[in-house]
Amino acid sequence: MSHAELTMPGHSAQEMAEPTFSVPAKKMAMWLFIIADSATFAGCLVAYGFIRNATPDWPRPFHSITNVALMTLILLTSSLTMMFAVRHAQLGDKAKAFRWTLITAVCGIMFAALHLREWFGMIGEGATLFHNPWGTPLFSSLFFSITGLHLLHVTGGVVALIAVGLRYRGGRYKADDLEITGLYWHFVDLVWMFVVPLVYLLNLAH
Amino acid sequence: MTTTGAQNRSAGKDLAVYGCLLALAGIQFFIAYQDISASQMLERLLTVAVVEAGLALLFFMHLSENRGLRWFVLIFTVAVILGLQYGWTDSFRLSNGVPWAK
Numbered sequence: 001m002s003h004a005e006l007t008m009p010g011h012s013a014q015e016m017a018e019p020t021f022s023v024p025a026k027k028m029a030m031w032l033f034i035i036a037d038s039a040t041f042a043g044c045l046v047a048y049g050f051i052r053n054a055t056p057d058w059p060r061p062f063h064s065i066t067n068v069a070l071m072t073l074i075l076l077t078s079s080l081t082m083m084f085a086v087r088h089a090q091l092g093d094k095a096k097a098f099r100w101t102l103i104t105a106v107c108g109i110m111f112a113a114l115h116l117r118e119w120f121g122m123i124g125e126g127a128t129l130f131h132n133p134w135g136t137p138l139f140s141s142l143f144f145s146i147t148g149l150h151l152l153h154v155t156g157g158v159v160a161l162i163a164v165g166l167r168y169r170g171g172r173y174k175a176d177d178l179e180i181t182g183l184y185w186h187f188v189d190l191v192w193m194f195v196v197p198l199v200y201l202l203n204l205a206h
Numbered sequence: 207m208t209t210t211g212a213q214n215r216s217a218g219k220d221l222a223v224y225g226c227l228l229a230l231a232g233i234q235f236f237i238a239y240q241d242i243s244a245s246q247m248l249e250r251l252l253t254v255a256v257v258e259a260g261l262a263l264l265f266f267m268h269l270s271e272n273r274g275l276r277w278f279v280l281i282f283t284v285a286v287i288l289g290l291q292y293g294w295t296d297s298f299r300l301s302n303g304v305p306w307a308k
Contacts, residue, residue, distance in 0.1 A: 021272055021274035021275040021278065022272065022274070023272065023275055031275065031279070035279060035282050035283070038283060038286070039286045042283075042286055042287055042290055043290060046287075046290045049248075065235055065238065069231075069235060072231050073228070073231075076224065076227050076228060076231065077224075079224070079227075079262065079266055080220060080221070080224040082266075083220045083266060084217070084220070087216055087217065087220075183267055186262055186266045186267045187267070189262060189266075190259050190262045190263065190267075193231075193255050193258045193259055193262070194252075194255050194259070196231075196234065196255075197234055197238075197248075197251035197252065197254075197255050198248075198251075198252075201234060201235065201237070201238035201247075201251055202238075202244065202247060202248060202251065204238050204239070
C-alpha cells in the first residue's frame, strides 16, 4: 500500500497525483498568479477609465506615437522569441533555447530603456507623480502608476528570464520551467495590449 | 511526421500569430488617428485589444490546447471585469455623482 493510501483512506495515489485541468502544479501556480495579476491590472485600468471619464479637461499630451509604436513592436517580437526559446527547449536544444531566452531578455531591456527615456522626457517637461503641467494632476499620477506597474513587471520578467535561462543551461531547470517563465512574459505582453490604447492612444493630441 | 517538420509547422504558426498581432497593433494606431468621438474610439480600440489578447492567450500561452483551463481563465476574467464594471459602487459616483453620493 502506498503512503498516500495509508494517510488518506479512500483516495488512491493515482487520484492524488491527477493535476487540475491536467496542468502540472508549477504551471497551474503560474496561471493562478497571472489570473490574480490580471485582476490587479484590470482594477487599475478600469479605475483609470472611470477617472478619465469623470474629468472634463483630461489632457492629451502625446504628440508622437513613434516611441510607443517601437515599444509595442519590441514587446510583441519578444513574445515570438520566447516562443522560439520554449520550442527549442521542448526539443532538447539547450544552446538555442538559451540563446532565444537571452534575445527575449535583451528585448525586455530595450523596452525598459525606451520606457525610461519617455519617462525622463515627461519629467523634464514638469510631469511628476503629483504634478501635471497640462492640467489635472490625476493624469500624471495614473500615467506613472500604471506604466510603472507594467515596467516593474517587465523588469522582474527580464531578471526571471536571465536567471531561469542560466539555470536551464546549467541543467538545474527543465524545459517546463522555461515554458512557465514564458507564460509570465506573454502575460506582460498581453497587459501592454490594453495599456497602449487606454493610456497612450486615447490621449493622443490631434 | 518528423521532428523537423513538426518544428517548422509550429514556427510557421507562431510567425502567423505574430504577424496578426502586429497587424492588429497597426490597426489600433490607425484608429487613434481617426476623427471620431472618444467613446467610439475607446470601443474600437478595446475590441481590437480583446482580439489581440485572445490570440496571445490561445496560441502563445497555449490555452487552445487545454479546454478546461481555457474556460476557467475565461469565466474568471469575465467575472472580475463585470464585477469591477458593475459591482464597484464608487465607480458610479465617480462617473455620475449619483445615487450613492447624495
